[in-house]
Amino acid sequence: MKRSFGIVGGGIVGCATALFLKRAGHDVTVFERVETPRAVGAGLVLQPSGLGVLEKLGLREALEARGAKLRVVRCLGDGGRQIMALRYPQPYDHGLGIHRGILFETLYHAVLDAGIEYRPGHEALGIEQNGDIVFRTQNRERFTESRPTWIIANGAKSRLRNVFPVDLMRKNDWGALWTVVPDEAFGRSDVLEQRVRENEIFLGLLPIGDSPDGPGNHTSVFWSLPLDALKRWRERGVGVWVSEVAKIDERAAELLRFVHDDDPPILAKYRDVVMKRFVHQRGASTMIFVGDAAHAMSPQLGNGTNLGLLDAECLVENLDDLKNFERIRKKQVRAYGFTSRMLTPMFQGHSHVLSMFRDLAVPFAQNVWPFSSVLSQMMRGDFLLEREPEPSLRQRQVRGTTRRA
Numbered sequence: 001m002k003r004s005f006g007i008v009g010g011g012i013v014g015c016a017t018a019l020f021l022k023r024a025g026h027d028v029t030v031f032e033r034v035e036t037p038r039a040v041g042a043g044l045v046l047q048p049s050g051l052g053v054l055e056k057l058g059l060r061e062a063l064e065a066r067g068a069k070l071r072v073v074r075c076l077g078d079g080g081r082q083i084m085a086l087r088y089p090q091p092y093d094h095g096l097g098i099h100r101g102i103l104f105e106t107l108y109h110a111v112l113d114a115g116i117e118y119r120p121g122h123e124a125l126g127i128e129q130n131g132d133i134v135f136r137t138q139n140r141e142r143f144t145e146s147r148p149t150w151i152i153a154n155g156a157k158s159r160l161r162n163v164f165p166v167d168l169m170r171k172n173d174w175g176a177l178w179t180v181v182p183d184e185a186f187g188r189s190d191v192l193e194q195r196v197r198e199n200e201i202f203l204g205l206l207p208i209g210d211s212p213d214g215p216g217n218h219t220s221v222f223w224s225l226p227l228d229a230l231k232r233w234r235e236r237g238v239g240v241w242v243s244e245v246a247k248i249d250e251r252a253a254e255l256l257r258f259v260h261d262d263d264p265p266i267l268a269k270y271r272d273v274v275m276k277r278f279v280h281q282r283g284a285s286t287m288i289f290v291g292d293a294a295h296a297m298s299p300q301l302g303n304g305t306n307l308g309l310l311d312a313e314c315l316v317e318n319l320d321d322l323k324n325f326e327r328i329r330k331k332q333v334r335a336y337g338f339t340s341r342m343l344t345p346m347f348q349g350h351s352h353v354l355s356m357f358r359d360l361a362v363p364f365a366q367n368v369w370p371f372s373s374v375l376s377q378m379m380r381g382d383f384l385l386e387r388e389p390e391p392s393l394r395q396r397q398v399r400g401t402t403r404r405a
C-alpha cells in the first residue's frame with residue numbers, strides 16, 4: 001500500500017532512506033535545512049556493510065570508481081612499531097576511502113533523478129503535540145507540516161530528540177582537524193594508516209581517490225586534539241601544526257604544505273547519543289529516528305555512515321513491523337556505541353595507563369580468536385548484523401562454493 005513519508009534531514013542517511021522508500025512505491029518528501037546542498041566535508045570509510053546497502057541502491061560501482069579501495073587498516077606506535085594491521089578478509093575484501101562530499105552528491109543526485117521531492121532551505125524547529133513538525137524557511141517563514149510517518153535523519157545535533165527519552169547524550173572533549181590534500185603517490189593506495197603517540201597524538205592518512213572538484217588522487221589527513229586546546233592551535237596557525245605533524249610523520253607534513261591559514265582544516269566535534277527507543281508515537285504521527293540523530297558516536301570505529309545506511313535498508317524492509325526494525329538496529333548500534341565509548345579514551349585522552357593497555361591488548365586481540373574475529377567484524381560493520389548479504393557477495397559466495405566443490 002502506498003504511504004506518505006516526510007524525512008527531516010537530507011544528508012547521507014536521509015537520502016538513502018528516501019531512495020529505498022521511493023523504490024518501494026511510497027510518496028516521500030525530504031526537508032533539508034541547508035539552502036544549497038553541496039559536496040562538503042573530508043574523507044570517510046565505507047565498510048563492506050555500507051557498500052552492500054549502496055549496491056542495493058545501484059550506486060556502489062559509481063562510488064568505487066571515484067574512491068580508494070582499502071585492504072588494510074594499520075596503526076603504528078612510537079618508532080613505527082606496529083600495533084595493529086587489520087586486513088579485510090575474503091569475501092568482504094575491501095572498504096572504500098571516499099570524500100564525504102562525493103558520497104553525498106551521488107545520493108543527492110540519485111534522489112533528484114528518482115523524482116523525489118527534496119525541499120532545501122527548510123529547517124525543522126520542533127515537534128508539536130499532535131505530531132506535526134514546525135519548519136522555518138530561508139525567508140524566515142514558519143509553517144507546520146503533517147505526515148502519518150516522519151523519519152528523523154537530521155544528524156547528531158538533532159533538537160527533535162528533545163521531547164523523547166535518551167539514555168545518554170554527551171559531548172566529547174576531543175575532536176579532530178581534517179583536511180583533504182592532493183596526493184598523487186598514495187591518494188588511491190589501499191592502506192588506511194594511523195600513527196599514535198601514547199593516546200594524546202593520533203594522526204590518520206586516509207586515501208580517498210577523487211575530490212568533488214574532479215579526478216585525481218587525494219588523501220584525507222586527520223589529527224586529533226582536545227577541544228580545550230583548540231584556541232591555542234588556532235592562535236599558533238597552520239605552520240606550527242605542520243611542524244608538530246612532521247615530528248610524527250614526514251610524509252604527512254609534506255602533504256600538508258597545501259594547507260594554509262586562509263583555508264584552514266575543518267574541526268570535527270563528536271557527541272555520543274543513545275536514544276531509549278528509535279520509534280515513537282506522537283499524536284497522529286509515528287516518528288522514526290535513523291542515523292546520527294538516533295545513535296551518534298565518536299568516529300573511532302569508522303562506522304557511523306555504515307550504521308546509518310543499514311538503518312535505512314532495515315527500516316524499509318520492516319515498515320510493517322517497526323518493533324522488529326527497532327530490535328534489529330538497537331542490537332547492533334548499541335554494541336558499536338558501547339565499544340566506541342570504551343575505545344575512544346585509549347586513542348584520545350591523557351591516561352598513559354590506557355595507552356599502555358591499548359599497545360598490549362590490541363596486538364593480542366588481533367591474533368587470538370575469538371577477539372580477532374570480533375575486531376574484524378567490528379571494522380567491516382557487520383558485527384551483530386542481521387541481514388541478507390548484498391547481491392555481489394552472494395554471487396562471490398556461490399562462486400567460492402562452486403570452486404571448492
Ligand SMILES: Cc1cc2nc3c(=O)[nH]c(=O)nc-3n(C[C@H](O)[C@H](O)[C@H](O)COP(=O)(O)OP(=O)(O)OC[C@H]3O[C@@H](n4cnc5c(N)ncnc54)[C@H](O)[C@@H]3O)c2cc1C
Pocket residue numbers: 008009010011012013014031032033034043044045046047122123124125153154155156158176178268269270290291292293299302303304305306307308
Ligand atoms: C570527523 C568524522 C569522521 C567520520 N568518519 C567516518 C568514517 O570513516 N566512516 C563512517 O561510516 N562514518 C564516519 N563518520 C560518521 C558519519 O559522518 C556520520 O555518521 C554520518 O554522516 C551520519 O549521517 P546522517 O545523515 O545521519 O547525518 P548528517 O550527515 O549529519 O546529515 C544530517 C542532515 O540533516 C540536516 N539537518 C540538520 N538539522 C536539520 C533541521 N533542523 N532541519 C532540517 N534538516 C536538518 C543537515 O543539514 C544534514 O544535511 C565520521 C564523522 C566525523 C565527524
